Amino acid sequence: MIKLYDYEISGNCYKVRLLMKILGVPFESIPLDFYPGREHKSDWFLAINPLGQLPVLVEDNFCLRDSHAILIYLASKFDESKTWYPTRDPVQMGRVNMWLSFADAITSAAGAARLHDSFFYDMDAEQVRRQAHRLFQILDETLWFSEQENDGWLCPGVLPTIADIACFPYVMLSEEGGISRLPYPAIRRWTDRVKKIPGFMIMPGIFNGPE
Amino acid sequence: MTTEHRWYPVCRTQELVAGHVAQSQILGHELAVWRDHIGQVHVWENRCPHRGVRLSIGLNLGESLQCRYHGWKFATGTGQCIHIPAHPDQTPAENLQVTRFRGAEKYGLIWTFVPLKDSIPQMPELPLADGITLRSHILQAGLSEVLDALGKIAQPIDAWIWRDHDQHIPIHYLLQPMDQRFVAIHSLWGGYLTHKDWIEISRRENARLTLAFRSIDVRSGITP
Ligand code: FES
Numbered sequence: 438m439i440k441l442y443d444y445e446i447s448g449n450c451y452k453v454r455l456l457m458k459i460l461g462v463p464f465e466s467i468p469l470d471f472y473p474g475r476e477h478k479s480d481w482f483l484a485i486n487p488l489g490q491l492p493v494l495v496e497d498n499f500c501l502r503d504s505h506a507i508l509i510y511l512a513s514k515f516d517e518s519k520t521w522y523p524t525r526d527p528v529q530m531g532r533v534n535m536w537l538s539f540a541d542a543i544t545s546a547a548g549a550a551r552l553h554d555s556f557f558y559d560m561d562a563e564q565v566r567r568q569a570h571r572l573f574q575i576l577d578e579t580l581w582f583s584e585q586e587n588d589g590w591l592c593p594g595v596l597p598t599i600a601d602i603a604c605f606p607y608v609m610l611s612e613e614g615g616i617s618r619l620p621y622p623a624i625r626r627w628t629d630r631v632k633k634i635p636g637f638m639i640m641p642g643i644f645n646g647p648e
Numbered sequence: 649m650t651t652e653h654r655w656y657p658v659c660r661t662q663e664l665v666a667g668h669v670a671q672s673q674i675l676g677h678e679l680a681v682w683r684d685h686i687g688q689v690h691v692w693e694n695r696c697p698h699r700g701v702r703l704s705i706g707l708n709l710g711e712s713l714q715c716r717y718h719g720w721k722f723a724t725g726t727g728q729c730i731h732i733p734a735h736p737d738q739t740p741a742e743n744l745q746v747t748r749f750r751g752a753e754k755y756g757l758i759w760t761f762v763p764l765k766d767s768i769p770q771m772p773e774l775p776l777a778d779g780i781t782l783r784s785h786i787l788q789a790g791l792s793e794v795l796d797a798l799g800k801i802a803q804p805i806d807a808w809i810w811r812d813h814d815q816h817i818p819i820h821y822l823l824q825p826m827d828q829r830f831v832a833i834h835s836l837w838g839g840y841l842t843h844k845d846w847i848e849i850s851r852r853e854n855a856r857l858t859l860a861f862r863s864i865d866v867r868s869g870i871t872p
Binding site: 563567570571574578581582585586618619620621622625626629644646 | 659663665667668670671672673678705707716783784786788826830847850851854858865868869870
């Protein structure tokens with residue numbers, strides 16, 4: 438069985454759990470004491486991931502770090518429809534990869550602001566908040582046009598991809614980092630859509646959506 | 649900010665999709681805006697009468713809006729609390745009501761006003777039968793900065809309604825003063841458009857407005 442080194446209120450861990458739930462992949466969660474215990478920086482965990490970051494997926498002797506690498510692996514292996522990560526469609530796959538990088542930027546901005554406000558990390562919080570707003574402007578504009586021309590997902594098409602899953606958590610948790618979503622109505626509608634994906638599940642700070 | 653007793657737009661009607669609760673703001677009042685099961689639009693204070701949680705993170709159940717926190721339900725129309733999950737057999741007290749604002753739908757937009765006087769203000773008259781809205785822009789800036797930037801592409805009809813300088817671009821820009829930090833601008837196209845033309849014009853005008861307002865983003869540090 439797949440094991441996931443996990444932390445309940447990490448957005449990056451949550452996106453992996455969310456995709457496994459949607460795809461119906463059973464797994465065992467191994468929770469770490471991230472805060473305040475800093476177990477992800479402990480000697481035993483650094484032997485598993487020298488970067489000291491969560492999540493890490495372990496399956497038999499295969500070990501994978503980086504939430505987006507894990508999303509790609511899971512979708513490629515367990516999604517027979519090949520829509521979540523469209524390996525058969527190079528154009529769409531290129532788009533998904535582009536948004537995965539964008540999701541990393543969201544983590545470094547909105548996710549970082551949350552670490553500052555809720556976990557007392559030392560950083561220039563105003564700087565990362567401004568960066569988050571810039572990214573959210575781009576996201577809102579993309580989603581607004583996607584609603585008109587497509588089905589309102591990040592990549593054109595009628596179905597969501599792992600790009601939506603990757604961007605979702607730190608957008609939803611942005612207010613814990615002092616970043617309001619009031620100026621981003623198209624983002625707010627998109628988060629409603631993500632919550633309606635069959636198999637959707639919550640984490641602390643992210644609630645269920647309308648039925 | 650302003651003490652004018654008048655209607656302001658709060659969002660495009662198209663934004664009120666089924667099951668959604670839109671979040672908006674007018675003159676410092678945060679709003680939860682939603683469409684109920686029979687299509688009626690409600691503009692409510694974005695504040696649960698129980699513990700003040702934002703209703704915009706709640707659930708639009710069609711006949712009621714349910715607060716996210718303890719699940720109280722508030723009836724469409726009156727805003728009256730009709731259900732408290734912790735006391736399912738009790739009838740909630742009559743004073744448990746959401747504060748409501750009067751709402752209206754016109755020109756493809758949802759409108760409201762903050763009652764500063766007893767009367768209902770006149771709805772602004774535009775030379776349009778109805779309106780086709782393009783993408784709205786919500787700017788992180790004070791009103792004077794926004795008006796400076798808007799002046800590059802448009803001229804005022806009154807303080808809150810502007811018209812494009814270019815005669816060939818039949819767009820009115822309607823301002824929504826949100827609070828000290830945010831101003832929204834809604835673009836209203838006069839005349840008929842096919843869906844295809846509408847998308848094309850939306851893209852073109854979106855790019856033009858983004859450019860016109862880039863100076864604002866730069867000043868607030870939100871730069872590409
Ligand atoms: S705060 Fe809304 S039900 Fe308690």
